[in-house]
Amino acid sequence: MRKWGMVIDLDRCAGCQACVVACKAENNVVHSDPVQEETFRAISWMSVLTVMEGEYPDVKERYFPRPCMHCENPPCVKVCPVGATYKNPEGIVAQVYTRCIGCRYCTNNCPYTLKYFNYFRPRWTREMKNLLNPDVPKRQVGVVEKCTFCHHRLQKAKEDARFEKRELREKDYVPACVQTCPTGALIFGDLENPKSEVFRLSKISRAFRLLEELGTEPQVFYLTEGEWHG
Amino acid sequence: MAIKRRDFLKIGGGISLSLPLYTCISDKSYNSTSRSNWLAGVERWVPSVCQACPGGCGIMVRLVDDRAVKIEGNPIHPLNKGKVCPKGQSGLQLLYSSERIRGPLKKVGSRNEERWEEISWDEALDTVSTKLQQLRESGQSHTVAFAGKNQQNTTDELISRFLEVYGSPHFFKFDEWAALKNAYFVSQGINDIMAVDFNNSRLILSFGASFLSNWPNVMENQRIYGEKRAGGDLKIIQIEPRFSIEASRADKWIPINPGSEGLLALGIASVLVKERLYNQAFIERFTSRFNEFRDYILQNITLDQVSEITGVPLSSIIEIAKEFNTHQPAVAVADSNLSYSGNGLFDILAVHSLNALAGNIDSPGGFLRRRQAPLTDLPPVILDSAAKKAFSEEKQKAVSQRDMIDNLINNSSQGIRCLLLSSPGHHFDSIIQKKKTDILENIPFIVSFSPFMDETSSLADIILPDTTFYEKWQDHHSSPLSEIPIVGISRPVIKPLYQSRPLESTLLTLAKSMGENFVQNFPWSDYKEILFYRIKGLFRAKKGSIFSSSYEEAQLRILEERRWWTRQHDSEDAFMKDILEKGGWQDPSYHFNERSFVYQNKSRRFVFTSSHEIKDQGAAENPENGDYPLRLFLFDLPFTSTDSGSKNMPWYQENLGFRFGLMWKIWVEVNPDTAGDIGIRDKDIVWVESPQGRIKAVARVFPGIGPDIAGIPLNKAEHPLASKEEAASNDPLHLLGETYDERTGVPDRISTHVKIYKARGR
Structure with a gap:
């Protein structure tokens, strides 16, 4: 069985936000508004976080793109009373919107704060409804949503492979953020396949995971910046 | 399949x-x-x-x-x-923006108001063509002007042709990069921008250049950045008043007093000259007036003085110079950011002189000049007597951007009586912000082709809404910042929405309604026909190739560098079919040492400028009044400067403030010490006030900006679906005074002074 995962090379990230917007466009995540900003209720499955260090004029800034960690041992799954969120056999932490009862236990239990509750009905203008992706549901008020590694793309890739009577290849499936990343900072693939790039990179000395001590075992690995950035 | x-x-x-x-x-x-x-x-x-x-x-x-x-x-x-x-x-x-204009509109009531009435295309076109014909018949054709962006595509050709047949020399193309063109014209005689070969350079010495966030070829630069950071050999030094995205990705950030970049470049040059760390062979062969430049620098530039004016420590200046020398090929890059300072040309010239000292012009890892793609030219225009008469009376063409702006806002004797506007972009918008009443007073009839309700459409008497680029045929030429000529073919992805019509077909329809001579000069049935006519030149030119895999591209490049070319298509039709499927054409080979192409001045050499004007520029204007203690520094957010459309992209807009944790607010960046001095805390809602006006912003205490500077982003929307009026009322451009760059005519963004104080309530 495959185990999908991501490696994020922080040396390469230029903080451009292409991943963030590609994610929203692919997954029908509505843009925010000032009210959501005020109340911290805006939804963005992928975001580029920043860390500012030092004092003028010796400052440094780090950017790190942060999708769902798709933990091997996901704290959100443990608390879901209705099985709306679960770890699927290919390593993706999935969310079934129609099962979700909106209790938000999972949003509170995620140490990465990567689960988002729909406090508002998504407000698409009539014109903008045209750009909705039919492969992904629009969400309703009261359900929790999260990064799915563009799981619908995996479904499509599998069906295409079946149609062509062949095995699914690793490169057949890539999430929207990875596909668009201009600097090649995001790398995606099968963490179980010793020949894949993500397998190799996740084992190098620069690799680390967020809040590793919690034992969540994220399937998203980061590579630290090189000497140029201290 | x-x-x-x-x-x-x-x-x-x-x-x-x-x-x-x-x-x-x-x-x-x-x-x-x-x-x-x-x-x-x-x-x-x-x-x-x-x-x-x-x-x-x-x-x-x-x-x-x-x-x-x-x-x-x-x-x-x-x-x-x-x-x-x-x-x-x-x-x-x-x-799919809701700000799209659905069909032709006519202004009703006062010209200062924005009240519109829907009219039919027939009526709208008739009104415009009647007006144009009236002016032409009364010998006033030279009072008609078209203002648009500098695109260098077939639309530009069509507009020029229309104006020429009509008898007007006034095609105002607003160009973000005008200051850079001026600099290359002065130093090398070319009216063009040079490309930078980042792929082969080892050091980028950037004087405030936003090559990772705002250049048209950003995707190429980001790719190179990614590859080189992951194990390549690339060093970046960013010299800029503010800790920008480029500064955060650089090995070193050197903060500098705004407007003194050129002086620092001369300081670096003086180290190189004194220590003889320059490329003697290149200077002898390819440059002129080096001795004057050397003498000027040795006599006038002292490092202590440079250090004092720029705020860059002496040791840093020497260190930068040494690194520039040891990391060859190195490039010293400037961009339009330096042209917002009142005297940007000299800054850019000073920076470019470093490249000449290092001999990095027309060499790998240095500055290259892109060739033009060989599109077929349109057949020559046949002028009728009216047009000939107009050109004989009104010979001079508006050359500098400054002239254009003067021409528009000042009621000169050759004042414009009719202005056709097609999204001239951000510079023009900023002029409108300040000069709207003048423009409306001076120009009695204005037509806008904008697809959106925006600054330009607000001026118009008639709007003939263009489509977006997704709904029309177009050719797109790569920016001269990449050395490879690329022609992308843009095709309608969907049919035009609502009642909008591509500008090109509107112009053709207008032309066809304006008499025999126009019909003769515009024999094409639609714009697609014109486009295909021109694109076929790529097939006949016998060079370059339709986009292909990188393996094929590499092989074709090898052939072409040896002046071979393989025929990949049997016929024009096969070529056209293929180019539409692949998306475009490119010529991947670059030919070095074509001297007359890179240096087009008389001497065929790089000319050093040693002007006295350089000397004084660094001195910041003193605030006339102690009431305004901070120096305002307006900067562009990534990709927002190039058109006014970015406010119609909420997904894009909401992420622009990601470094400051803000989505829908304008912020002002203040140094921590300064914030303490003026009693402002992080995230306070404040007023930023200059003698010209005030705006509301969120204060962000930011160690990435020098003391006594207030940094504010331009073009930040405050609501995903903001009405134009709301957006305009809190625009930082209101703070600017009436100083403009001498050459480009764009507002000076760095010499206004402001004060910041807490706003009551929210």
């Missing part, structure tokens, strides 16, 4: 590429429900070109039935190679 996402991922992943994958990229559709029974609708991918900024990246638009739902990169487009920036990703919000 059909192209699917998976196929071009495969290409992007570099596993394989064979032509059959691409053969059905075009209009042929397949019913995806036959493969995936859970998918709704018929899916297609259409290759086109993104024109959300002047870059022109190759895109593939995913259509489901007749809706455009997603944009991905075209994997074989040489500029972006399958990648798309955040603005490109938001592009469909532009297409």
Whole structure:
């Protein structure tokens, strides 16, 4: 069985936000508004976080793109009373919107704060409804949503492979953020396949995971910046 | 057989590429429900070109039935190679913006108000053509002007042709990069921008250049950055008053007093000259007036003085000079950011002189000049007597951007009586912000082609709404910042929405209604025909190739460098079919040492400038009044400067403040010490006030800006669907005074002084 995962090379990230917007466009995540900003209720499955260090004029800034960690041992799954969120056999932490009862236990239990509750009905203008992706549901008020590694793309890739009577290849499936990343900072693939790039990179000395001590075992690995950035 | 996402991922992943994958990229559709029974609708991918900024990246638009739902990169487009920036990703919000103008509008009531009445295309076109004909018949054709962006595409050709046949010399093309062109003209005699070969350079010494966030070829630069950071050999030194995205990605950030960049460049030059760390062979062979330059520098530039004015420590200046010398090939880059200072040309010239000292012009890892793509020229214009008469009376063409702006806002004797406006972009918008009443007073009839309700359309008496670039045919030429000539073919992804019509067909319709001579000069039935006529020149030129895999590209480049060319298509028709499927044409080879192409002045050399004007520029204007203690520094957010459309892309806009944790607010960056002095805390809501006006902003205490400087971003929207009035009322441009760059006429962004104080309430 495959185990999908991501490696994020922080040396390469230029903080451009292409991943963030590609994610929203692919997954029908509505843009925010000032009210959501005020109340911290805006939804963005992928975001580029920043860390500012030092004092003028010796400052440094780090950017790190942060999708769902798709933990091997996901704290959100443990608390879901209705099985709306679960770890699927290919390593993706999935969310079934129609099962979700909106209790938000999972949003509170995620140490990465990567689960988002729909406090508002998504407000698409009539014109903008045209750009909705039919492969992904629009969400309703009261359900929790999260990064799915563009799981619908995996479904499509599998069906295409079946149609062509062949095995699914690793490169057949890539999430929207990875596909668009201009600097090649995001790398995606099968963490179980010793020949894949993500397998190799996740084992190098620069690799680390967020809040590793919690034992969540994220399937998203980061590579630290090189000497140029201290 | 059909192209699917998976196929071009495969290409992007570099596993394989064979032509059959691409053969059905075009209009042929397949019913995806036959493969995936859970998918709704018929899916297609259409290759086109993104024109959300002047870059022109190759895109593939995913259509489901007749809706455009997603944009991905075209994997074989040489500029972006399958990648798309955040603005490109938001592009469909532009297409489906609620600010789109649905059909022709006529202003009713006072010209200062914005009250509109819907009219038919027939009535609108009739009004405009009657007006144009009246002016022409009364011998006033030279009082008609067209203002647009500098695009260098076939639309530009069409507009020029229209004006020429009509008898007007006034085609005002606003150009963000005008100051750079001026600099290359002064030093090398070329009226063009030079490309930078980042791929082969080892050090980027950037004087405030936003090469990772705002250049039209950003996708190329970001790719190179990614590759080189991951194990390559590249050093970046960013010299800039503010800790920008480039500064955060640089090995070193050198803060500098705004406006003194040119002086620092001369300081670095003086170290190189004194220590003889320059390329003697290049200077002898390819430059002139070096001795004057050397003497000028040795006599006038002292490092202590440079250090004092620029605020850069002496040791840093020497260190930068040494690194510049040891990391050859190194490039010293400046961009339009330096042209917002009142005297930007001299800053840019001083920076470029470093490249001449190092001998990095027309050499690998240095500055290169892109060739023009060999499109067929349109047949020569046949002028009738009225046009001939007009040109004999009104010979002079508006040359500098400054002249254009003067011409528009000052009621000169040759004042413009009729202005046609097609999204001239951000510079023009900023002029409108300040000069709206003047423009309205001086120009009695204004027509806008803007697809959106924006600054330019607010001026208009008649609006003939253009479509967005997703709805029309277009050719797109790569920016001269990449050395490879690329022609991308942009095709209508969907039919024009509402009652909008492409500007090109509107112009053709107008032309056809304006008499025999116009009909004779515009024999084409539609714009697509003109475009194809020109594109066929690429087939006949016997060079370059349609986009192909990187393996083929490499092989073709080798052939072409040896002056060979292989014929890949049997006929023009086969060529046209192929170019539409792949998305465009490029010529990947670069020929060095064509001296007369790189130096077009008389001496065929780089000319050093040693002007006394350089000396004084660093001195910041003293605030006339102690009431305004902070120096305002306005900066562009990534990709926002190039057009006014970015405010119609909420996905894009909400992320622009990511470094400051803000989505829909304008912020002001203040140094921690300064904030303490003026009693402002982080995230306070404040007023920023200059003698000209005030705006509301969120204060962010930011160690990435010098003391006594207040940094404010331009073009930040404060609401996803903000009305134009709301947006205009809190625009930081209101703070600026009446000083403009001498050459380009754009407002000076760094010499205004402001004060900041807490706002009551929220």
